[in-house]
Amino acid sequence: MASSSNQKTGFHARSNSFPSRLNPFITQLDEHLCRSRASEGACTSSSLGGKLSSLQDLHDCVHKLLFLPLNQQAIAQENNGKLIEELLDGSLQVLDLCNTAKDALLQTKESVHELQSILRRRGYVETSLTSEVKKYLTSRKVVKRAIHKALKVIKKNCTFTAFDGDRETTIMFNMLKEVEVVSLKAFDSLLSFISGPEARTTGWSLVSKLVHHKKVAAADQEADINEFAKADAALLALVDQNTSKSDNIKGVQTQLENLELCIQDIEVT
Numbered sequence: 001m002a003s004s005s006n007q008k009t010g011f012h013a014r015s016n017s018f019p020s021r022l023n024p025f026i027t028q029l030d031e032h033l034c035r036s037r038a039s040e041g042a043c044t045s046s047s048l049g050g051k052l053s054s055l056q057d058l059h060d061c062v063h064k065l066l067f068l069p070l071n072q073q074a075i076a077q078e079n080n081g082k083l084i085e086e087l088l089d090g091s092l093q094v095l096d097l098c099n100t101a102k103d104a105l106l107q108t109k110e111s112v113h114e115l116q117s118i119l120r121r122r123g124y125v126e127t128s129l130t131s132e133v134k135k136y137l138t139s140r141k142v143v144k145r146a147i148h149k150a151l152k153v154i155k156k157n158c159t160f161t162a163f164d165g166d167r168e169t170t171i172m173f174n175m176l177k178e179v180e181v182v183s184l185k186a187f188d189s190l191l192s193f194i195s196g197p198e199a200r201t202t203g204w205s206l207v208s209k210l211v212h213h214k215k216v217a218a219a220d221q222e223a224d225i226n227e228f229a230k231a232d233a234a235l236l237a238l239v240d241q242n243t244s245k246s247d248n249i250k251g252v253q254t255q256l257e258n259l260e261l262c263i264q265d266i267e268v269t
Contacts (some may be wrong), residue, residue, distance in 0.1 A: 010068050025065040029175055029187055032058040036182045043189040045226060045262055050104045052269040055186045065172070074169045083173055090180035093157060097187040100150045104143045104194050108228070109263050111136040112256050115235075119253055140232060147195040190266075196229035227262040231255045 035055045043051065057112040065071060075084055115136055118129050158181055225233075238248050 013153055026171060029061045029065055032061050033178055033182060040185060043193045048193060049265060049269045050203040051186055053191055055183060058179060071172060087176055094183045097150055100146055101190050104147060105263050105266060107143055111139050112260050116256055130239055133239050136235060144195050147191045150191055154184045158184045186190045193226055194228055205232060
């Protein structure tokens with residue numbers, strides 16, 4: 001059987017039209033791939049759930065496809081060993097990205113709960129609140145660094161390498177490779193969303209701008225600022241020396257509540 005070709009394309013691998021005599025799971029997998037590609041683009045709170053649901057459906061279909069007897073035989077063939085190893089490496093990368101996202105959400109959620117606990121107390125000490133806010137912001141920096149590292153991995157591996165063998169095996173392996181690339185792209189959207197719109201460029205520049213001008217609501221109309229970035233901006237404003245804490249506590253509570261709901265929505269998807 002021929003080895004993988006060296007031809008690499010961009011992320012948008014072409015969709016194949018399969019004859020009806022092919023295994024129905026392959027046709028179903030192609031349909032899921034098409035839906036996943038259609039959901040690419042800017043990630044917002046409203047679109048994120050759909051992206052993750054499509055990804056779950058895609059991997060459920062892959063699971064069914066891989067456990068078919070004929071595909072088990074193809075996987076077991078010795079001359080497919082190198083390709084199987086490549087696919088396994090890709091799966092491990094996707095799993096690592098999933099764990100990175102889970103850790104980021106958990107770490108952020110725990111920090112949010114700590115802040116909410118302080119804000120709910122009557123007569124809380126402002127120094128304690130300021131200390132907890134700074135702890136949260138430091139935690140967010142750690143999360144952003146981990147995400148930035150993960151995004152580099154995605155950029156490096158988000159390509160499609162075509163496999164050339166017998167017809168059925170070629171279709172299956174090429175589609176599995178496409179699944180890997182689609183999965184990387186989905187986690188690119190998710191991790192960028194968690195980090196905030198400034199993840200790829202200047203780190204805290206966007207949030208700092210929001211704080212400096214004290215016009216978060218107006219800035220939201222100019223840029224697609226999600227719940228994570230809004231909470232970051234509100235908390236930075238709270239510890240800013242030129243900002244009145246009493247005037248901003250209510251706004252911070254609202255942003256933290258919105259962020260908590262957003263994290264819950266992501267976790268249950």
